[in-house]
Amino acid sequence: MGKLLSRLLQWLRSLTFPRKPISYEATAVLEKVADRPHRWTIWISCAAFVVSIFSFWQSHEAYKVTAVVSRSAVQVSSAKLAGRPEDLSFLRYDLVLTNFGQATARDILIRSRFDISQFDVPFGSSLYEHPRVGDMPPRFSQSVRLQSNERFSSRSDALIKGFKQKLLVFGVIEYHDDITGAPAKEYWCFLYDPKDAEQVKTLELRRCEYQYKP
Numbered sequence: 001m002g003k004l005l006s007r008l009l010q011w012l013r014s015l016t017f018p019r020k021p022i023s024y025e026a027t028a029v030l031e032k033v034a035d036r037p038h039r040w041t042i043w044i045s046c047a048a049f050v051v052s053i054f055s056f057w058q059s060h061e062a063y064k065v066t067a068v069v070s071r072s073a074v075q076v077s078s079a080k081l082a083g084r085p086e087d088l089s090f091l092r093y094d095l096v097l098t099n100f101g102q103a104t105a106r107d108i109l110i111r112s113r114f115d116i117s118q119f120d121v122p123f124g125s126s127l128y129e130h131p132r133v134g135d136m137p138p139r140f141s142q143s144v145r146l147q148s149n150e151r152f153s154s155r156s157d158a159l160i161k162g163f164k165q166k167l168l169v170f171g172v173i174e175y176h177d178d179i180t181g182a183p184a185k186e187y188w189c190f191l192y193d194p195k196d197a198e199q200v201k202t203l204e205l206r207r208c209e210y211q212y213k214p
Contacts, residue, residue: 071177072184073101074108074136079190079205082145085167086160091152093169093205095144095188099136104178108133112171114148116159121210122170122189135178160194167192169205187213 074097082092091114099105111127128149136142159165170189177184190205199206 070102070179071182072099072103072105072136072138072175072179073186074099074105074173074175074184075186076173076188076190077141079169079188081192081203081205084200084203085152085192085194086156088156089151089153091148091167091169093146095146096141097133097136097144097173098141099138101177102138104138105136105175105184106178108136108173108175110144110146110171110173112146112148112169114152115168115170116155116162116165117168118164118166120166120168120191120208122168122208127171136175165194167194168208170208187211 076095077098078096080094082088082094085091095110097108109132110130112130113127115122117123130146133142133144159167168189168191171187173186173188175184176182189208189211191208192203192205193199196206198204
């Protein structure tokens with residue numbers, strides 16, 4: 001019983017009286033160890049920095065994709081001659097313009113010209129400027145009739161009687177995006193082969209294999 005009371009008294013003393021304080025040297029060592037970052041902490045910080053850079057890059061790419069998708073995109077979806085080439089003094093042709101974008105296209109301007117060649121590749125840099133076209137809202141199509149600025153009747157014989165001669169109609173569409181105000185261009189090229197019975201019947205122009213681009 002005496003031993004039990006003695007142990008209980010020692011335990012109470014340990015709770016009542018503080019332990020021997022830590023020496024200054026030990027405190028300095030502890031502070032030194034605490035000031036030094038753990039290597040795992042460094043690795044975690046680096047990984048977090050890399051993840052933040054990757055997240056910023058992803059958000060930037062998503063913004064660029066959204067900006068591109070939300071812009072206007074005017075293209076020539078089809079083209080057709082307004083009459084048989086041999087009957088036309090000035091070449092006339094109808095273009096169907098379509099805005100495939102998500103924004104309105106403004107200040108639409110079309111420049112074009114024609115050429116007669118054995119090749120399906122358009123040549124020439126000087127284009128005739130046609131009157132401006134009205135604004136086009138998204139997912140909207142309209143037909144525009146254009147006329148060449150040079151007489152075609154003097155060259156129709158070369159197309160009809162020439163060897164493997166084709167009529168090429170080509171040009172560029174210029175417009176401004178309604179959201180960003182940025183200018184845009186779309187080059188186009190269509191051809192007519194007088195030896196193609198289907199084209200002679202419908203006067204529909206076929207898209208060139210190589211698009212015009214100066």
